Amino acid sequence: MEQPGSRPAPATASLWRPGGLTLRRLAGRVYDRAWEHAILDRAAILSYYFLFALFPALLFLTALLGLLPTPNLMPQLMGYAARVMPRSAAALVIRTLEEVVQGASGGLLSIGGVAALWAASSGMASIMAALDAVGGIADQRSWWRRRLTAVGLTLAFALFTLTALLLLFFGIRIGEIVAASIGKGPLFTLAWNVLQWPVLVLLVLGGITLVYHLAPARARPWHWVTPGSAFAVLAWLAMSYGLRLYVRYLGNYNATYGSIGGVILLMLWLYLSGVVLLLGAAIDSELERAGAPARPEAKATAGAEAPPGT
Template sequence: MEDAKGRNAEAPKEIPAAGWKQVMLRVKEQLATDNISIVAAGVAFYFFLALFPTLAAIISIYGLVTSPAEVEQQMEQLTSVLPPEAHDMLTERLRNIAQQSSSSLGWGALLGIVLSLWSANSGTKSLFEGINIAYDEENDRSFLKLNAITLLFTLGGIILGSLCVALVVAFPAIIEHLGLPDWLETVLQLGRWVLLIVFIMGALALIYKVAPKRNNPKFRWVSWGSAMATGLWLLGSLLFSYYVNNFGNYSETYGSVAAVIILMLWFNLTSFIILLGAEINSELEHQTAKDTTVGKEKPLGERNAYHADHVAGDPGDEQKSEK
């Protein structure tokens, strides 16, 4: 009856419903045990510090190939889904950046990248630490190795952000100038959002593979958490925006800093969902006895990855709730 719970599953899709139930129950338990809400708050703080330098870098790079007025107009699309307070604050800051001269934008891009790397790298390291906690691993990388990896991911995040901006704000203008049939233009406009979702899922999958200090899991064992986290993030962001717009009284409570509070809460939500995806992935690996790591097949106990080396409920499985 072992297969009834997915002990011999080669991929998450082979885990039956009873096994998925066990996985989700453990995820719920580990969210509390690992203090994921507290870790997410720390990650959110550091990423908030990096927000405006990162935006400056992205917009400065984008501004090198288009006019400042066009940057300002098109960036409105990115902030239109945010609650009014956050939208107004970001719009004002984006306008100030976009209205700089082309030469200033060039230097602004360099300075913005340096500042964002300095501040965002702390957030990236916090995120890596949270993911290691979710995977029950000790992040004992050396100082140089850890910072090299996190800086690479931070820079990659800025580049990916620039690509996403181009996809969201520049792609529609390109399509419009091509003079395509209406039906094809509609398909392409919808396709850009699908591509954006794929970008996000791919980025999360890469983070889940590299962040834990262990033998890398196979892609199939990080793809499910990536997909779930992406879907939950999109849904959560929409619901959060709806709540703030219709029920929240942040302006009355916090006054002039309401926008800051709202953005911090949104970053906290984002960080929590990313760490939730890591917990889902780790507990999926914890459900099977099959080798979930890349490379040659190895027996239990020799895979250099806690959740790949242990099956939930087996003797010797010391889930970190007992640490």
């Protein structure tokens, strides 16, 4: 297992141009790494922490959205969530969040948002530990440093999410205002309405890349988009849509689990989300290893530690 800072990533290396590593070899290495570091087991642990961090994170996001002058943003957000998550799981999340928000006053919700940020950071802390394990990195940071990093990443990811939501909700209106201010006509508005979706995707990619960059104990060179983050976003969308289709046409969780069918579906969705997140990190880690130059200092250390006669 690597020590923090023992193998700095090359500043000029590109994860998109790994030397001599074919797609088949990459898939084989990621498969081996997944079994070596028990990605499926770690994803199960992540789903446990995700479940406890999900509602505090949504509560914190609710507090942020409450600062905006436009009402009814949270119902719109939950409407988009219902399109991604399995129907029973989305209904459970929406119902629980409504009960929490309705039971809190505005001031209490603002204070609770700060506490929710701290609680939601537990999910990010579990991601940090899982990414270190997948990358073979020994985390020697103090507890406070890890926790503050988790809080900072949670806040940064929330800001990425909030920016993406604002673009999603107000993109058309923003385009009209900009077009009117610069004297452009409907053509600019049309171009803006088309371009806002790639920008939205880039914001999501940037948020995941930020986690991949700062969460491990050993920092990596910054890239706005990495192969791992691109895989994570595309695979997560495909997984969510596929799970919705499976539940709708093949699986009847309510018949099997009764009233807790929504909870089981939510746990399954969170578990598969953790698998996708860790696989994306494993892809970037293997591409980084493939593109890293040989390290003379590592060879010298290995030779010094070898027993005589070998």
